[in-house]
Amino acid sequence: MILIRLAASFRSRTVRFCLATPLLIVSLHAGPWESLFDGKTLDGWKALGGQAPYAVEDGSIVGTTVADTPNAFLATQRTYGDFIFECEVLQEGGPTNSGIQFRSQSLPTYQNGRVHGYQFEIDPSPRAWTGGIYDEARRGWLYPGTLNPAAADLYQLGRWNHIRIEAIGSSLRTWVNGRPVSHVIDGLTREGFIALQVHSVGKQLEQVGRRIRWRNLRIQTSELVPSPLDAIPVRNLQPNDLSAAERAAGWRMLWDGATGARWRGVNQTGFPAQGWTFANGELRCAPTGAKPRGGDLVTQESFGAFEFQFDFRLTAGANSGIKYFVTERPPTEGALGLEFQLLDDERHADAAKGAGGNRLLGSLYDLIPRAVALNGLGIAPRIGEWQHGRIVVHPDHRVEHWLNGINVVEYTRGSPLFKSLVARSKFEKNEGFGLAEKGPILLQDHGDEVHFRSLKIRPLR
Amino acid sequence: MILIRLAASFRSRTVRFCLATPLLIVSLHAGPWESLFDGKTLDGWKALGGQAPYAVEDGSIVGTTVADTPNAFLATQRTYGDFIFECEVLQEGGPTNSGIQFRSQSLPTYQNGRVHGYQFEIDPSPRAWTGGIYDEARRGWLYPGTLNPAAADLYQLGRWNHIRIEAIGSSLRTWVNGRPVSHVIDGLTREGFIALQVHSVGKQLEQVGRRIRWRNLRIQTSELVPSPLDAIPVRNLQPNDLSAAERAAGWRMLWDGATGARWRGVNQTGFPAQGWTFANGELRCAPTGAKPRGGDLVTQESFGAFEFQFDFRLTAGANSGIKYFVTERPPTEGALGLEFQLLDDERHADAAKGAGGNRLLGSLYDLIPRAVALNGLGIAPRIGEWQHGRIVVHPDHRVEHWLNGINVVEYTRGSPLFKSLVARSKFEKNEGFGLAEKGPILLQDHGDEVHFRSLKIRPLR
Numbered sequence: 029m030i031l032i033r034l035a036a037s038f039r040s041r042t043v044r045f046c047l048a049t050p051l052l053i054v055s056l057h058a059g060p061w062e063s064l065f066d067g068k069t070l071d072g073w074k075a076l077g078g079q080a081p082y083a084v085e086d087g088s089i090v091g092t093t094v095a096d097t098p099n100a101f102l103a104t105q106r107t108y109g110d111f112i113f114e115c116e117v118l119q120e121g122g123p124t125n126s127g128i129q130f131r132s133q134s135l136p137t138y139q140n141g142r143v144h145g146y147q148f149e150i151d152p153s154p155r156a157w158t159g160g161i162y163d164e165a166r167r168g169w170l171y172p173g174t175l176n177p178a179a180a181d182l183y184q185l186g187r188w189n190h191i192r193i194e195a196i197g198s199s200l201r202t203w204v205n206g207r208p209v210s211h212v213i214d215g216l217t218r219e220g221f222i223a224l225q226v227h228s229v230g231k232q233l234e235q236v237g238r239r240i241r242w243r244n245l246r247i248q249t250s251e252l253v254p255s256p257l258d259a260i261p262v263r264n265l266q267p268n269d270l271s272a273a274e275r276a277a278g279w280r281m282l283w284d285g286a287t288g289a290r291w292r293g294v295n296q297t298g299f300p301a302q303g304w305t306f307a308n309g310e311l312r313c314a315p316t317g318a319k320p321r322g323g324d325l326v327t328q329e330s331f332g333a334f335e336f337q338f339d340f341r342l343t344a345g346a347n348s349g350i351k352y353f354v355t356e357r358p359p360t361e362g363a364l365g366l367e368f369q370l371l372d373d374e375r376h377a378d379a380a381k382g383a384g385g386n387r388l389l390g391s392l393y394d395l396i397p398r399a400v401a402l403n404g405l406g407i408a409p410r411i412g413e414w415q416h417g418r419i420v421v422h423p424d425h426r427v428e429h430w431l432n433g434i435n436v437v438e439y440t441r442g443s444p445l446f447k448s449l450v451a452r453s454k455f456e457k458n459e460g461f462g463l464a465e466k467g468p469i470l471l472q473d474h475g476d477e478v479h480f481r482s483l484k485i486r487p488l489r
Numbered sequence: 490m491i492l493i494r495l496a497a498s499f500r501s502r503t504v505r506f507c508l509a510t511p512l513l514i515v516s517l518h519a520g521p522w523e524s525l526f527d528g529k530t531l532d533g534w535k536a537l538g539g540q541a542p543y544a545v546e547d548g549s550i551v552g553t554t555v556a557d558t559p560n561a562f563l564a565t566q567r568t569y570g571d572f573i574f575e576c577e578v579l580q581e582g583g584p585t586n587s588g589i590q591f592r593s594q595s596l597p598t599y600q601n602g603r604v605h606g607y608q609f610e611i612d613p614s615p616r617a618w619t620g621g622i623y624d625e626a627r628r629g630w631l632y633p634g635t636l637n638p639a640a641a642d643l644y645q646l647g648r649w650n651h652i653r654i655e656a657i658g659s660s661l662r663t664w665v666n667g668r669p670v671s672h673v674i675d676g677l678t679r680e681g682f683i684a685l686q687v688h689s690v691g692k693q694l695e696q697v698g699r700r701i702r703w704r705n706l707r708i709q710t711s712e713l714v715p716s717p718l719d720a721i722p723v724r725n726l727q728p729n730d731l732s733a734a735e736r737a738a739g740w741r742m743l744w745d746g747a748t749g750a751r752w753r754g755v756n757q758t759g760f761p762a763q764g765w766t767f768a769n770g771e772l773r774c775a776p777t778g779a780k781p782r783g784g785d786l787v788t789q790e791s792f793g794a795f796e797f798q799f800d801f802r803l804t805a806g807a808n809s810g811i812k813y814f815v816t817e818r819p820p821t822e823g824a825l826g827l828e829f830q831l832l833d834d835e836r837h838a839d840a841a842k843g844a845g846g847n848r849l850l851g852s853l854y855d856l857i858p859r860a861v862a863l864n865g866l867g868i869a870p871r872i873g874e875w876q877h878g879r880i881v882v883h884p885d886h887r888v889e890h891w892l893n894g895i896n897v898v899e900y901t902r903g904s905p906l907f908k909s910l911v912a913r914s915k916f917e918k919n920e921g922f923g924l925a926e927k928g929p930i931l932l933q934d935h936g937d938e939v940h941f942r943s944l945k946i947r948p949l950r
Binding site for chain 2: 384386396398399445447448449451452
């Protein structure tokens with residue numbers, strides 16, 4: 029069959045308009061489409077959650093916001109595992125948050141039947157994260173719009189927008205108006221219903237009466253042909269896993285998930301004989317108080333410009349960190365390097381030290397504080413749970429720290445500002461601090477239990 | 490007559506193409522065009538400066554770069570005062586700097602006949618300042634491309650580009666491919682030749698043999714009708730002058746050029762009785778060593794989000810500064826505020842203090858060093874000459890310091906980084922430093938002679 033995708037957005041500095049650009053995608057063996065909506069009734073659907081009403085009008089399903097009710101959902105009676113889903117969405121009467129649940133569930137055993145699971149986000153707010161993937165009532169943001177900022181312009185308020193979701197095996201992908209938005213790899217839930225969300229508006233009366241319309245809802249469940257891989261970033265939540273899309277983008281594992289290969293102790297040639305352990309796909313630094321300790325780990329390899337991703341799980345009160353461009357010094361002095369700080373901000377005393385918060389989780393330790401208040405974003409640090417870090421060192425020496433999908437620190441190695449910060453820091457006497465051309469990456473043993481997994485790196489040019 | 494302008498550039502994240510967009514500009518009373526080139530000979534032109542050859546080929550004038558010769562010029566034998574000039578330019582064989590002189594001169598009394606004056610810059614380097622106005626062999630950059638970054642995409646290497654210059658009275662304006670690039674107000678030279686530049690390539694042999702073609706050169710000198718005013722920034726070099734374009738953009742004078750109106754002494758209600766003087770349109774802080782001194786000046790008015798421009802002239806070894814969001818304290822403690830540092834970096838001892846250069850000219854004093862090395866840009870600080878400063882405080886609290894047309898400091902008031910910088914600065918004990926909602930602007934009397942003029946402000950929303 030032949031599938032034609034429409035709508036590409038072009039932008040100039042003075043003019044912004046939309047141009048229909050046919051992107052021809054020919055899939056010779058794709059399976060048949062099944063309609064999820066007969067255009068006249070809500071047969072095959074059921075209401076869950078809050079009291080927002082759903083109706084049929086002019087061949088579309090219409091949901092309307094009401095005050096003082098929780099998130100409402102119109103869910104399919106059937107469940108779907110692997111599928112390709114498409115529909116169109118139009119918002120009328122002003123912006124309001126919405127979304128489309130998929131592989132989602134409502135279980136008596138989970139928060140009294142609260143709808144939870146993957147959500148294709150519809151977000152007409154200024155941040156414009158439509159097409160991002162949110163884990164409703166469960167883990168929060170899996171793929172915030174920050175990961176693919178080029179997609180922020182795709183969704184248009186007040187117009188019909190074309191939406192596509194591909195959920196095939198562990199690969200979850202979304203499109204808005206023919207352009208790719210999100211790519212998550214996750215295996216937590218393999219099957220569930222599809223549901224149209226009308227988000228709670230609480231007591232914001234100006235948001236009452238806004239309408240969300242869905243039409244042309246259809247699904248394929250057999251003979252699925254995934255779309256070709258796009259160049260957008262992949263967020264892989266499967267532990268120590270490297271997807272084909274990540275491999276194609278140049279990523280490789282920096283830890284094999286089971287042994288000490290690629291790593292060694294600081295000032296040592298081999299992996300420490302004690303302190304660090306491997307179990308269940310986790311690289312664990314010895315519990316707080318345990319002795320003897322393993323000391324810091326460094327990569328066998330050195331890196332210049334690179335992108336590094338890691339999952340980490342902090343225990344209560346823990347201090348640790350990822351150092352990069354590391355210089356090894358005599359054992360009594362410790363290894364020196366730029367540090368992505370890992371800390372339980374609430375319980376560790378170091379949080380209040382330094383200056384202006386420059387020792388909080390995600391900060392460039394003792395130099396640049398984490399720039400973003402994360403609590404409002406549904407991405408707050410979670411002690412005891414897996415969190416995600418990313419360090420990007422560009423070839424032009426710009427550096428970024430990302431925490432749970434948000435860019436929290438930006439600076440340029442060697443810039444006047446960088447040098448002035450170092451000159452008034454713990455590192456003021458360390459000539460050339462952080463300016464090495466290359467260096468290993470270090471996992472810190474600060475005496476506390478911390479867990480790592482999914483350590484991945486790719487060189488940048 | 491009807492003049493049709495062509496070529497507008499549209500850009501998307503994935504596709505970039507050029508689209509012919511007719512912009513219809515109807516000028517009913519414009520004067521007649523006179524051709525400056527007959528298509529066959531160089532009649533009416535003369536060679537000046539270096540040895541690069543000029544020839545006629547296929548209806549265009551062709552200049553070719555050669556090694557080891559100064560900048561070369563093909564100049565009109567006639568001179569022009571007020572005019573509208575148009576031509577087309579094509580570069581072949583790779584990028585090389587070029588330009589079109591206007592109101593320019595070659596005088597035995599000025600550097601042995603060296604060609605000098607206004608130049609419409611042709612700059613295919615990555616910074617892409619084509620259409621900027623450079624004062625050749627005289628004051629350097631008057632309108633660098635930094636002032637209008639939206640124009641950086643207009644000029645296309647390897648294609649014919651349409652160029653327009655309007656020099657009418659003190660107003661000098663440029664266009665590339667139908668879009669406005671520069672707007673300078675300056676009265677230094679009112680008449681001179683037009684000349685086509687082939688820039689020196691020195692010993693860069695890979696740049697030898699590159700060709701610049703000009704065609705369809707034409708000029709209007711009577712019944713001139715200026716183009717409607719555009720929204721691009723104006724750089725007004727006329728002392729204490731406010732042009733119609735600046736007024737339209739919301740600018741007003743913060744000093745009237747002759748009295749103490751709008752200003753007062755810190756902790757005083759009136760203008761200081763001594764120390765500060767007005768003469769020749771300059772506001773002068775008393776000579777170094779003179780006593781008694783006037784102390785700091787502040788505006789009568791307070792400002793929140795604003796854009797402030799100022800010309801300043803430092804004497805050798807001088808220290809001064811512009812403070813904003815100023816808080817007045819008892820006379821023994823001095824006024825407190827964020828400071829755009831003014832300093833003779835070469836001669837004043839404060840240049841080496843602070844940390845990492847955060848007390849150099851243009852820096853946010855003791856907090857953020859000037860981020861840019863200015864010497865390579867033709868915009869180096871010039872002690873004893875007029876320089877230009879600009880402070881932009883956006884409504885979202887982002888702040889910029891500009892020095893001689895270049896953005897040298899950027900920060901956000903109240904950000905975690907800002908607070909961490911303050912916490913390790915001279916201001917560490919000043920609770921809430923720099924965070925006032927509004928405050929006056931201050932001219933510092935640091936005991937040295939410094940001159941100000943052209944103080945202009947506009948509120949930002």
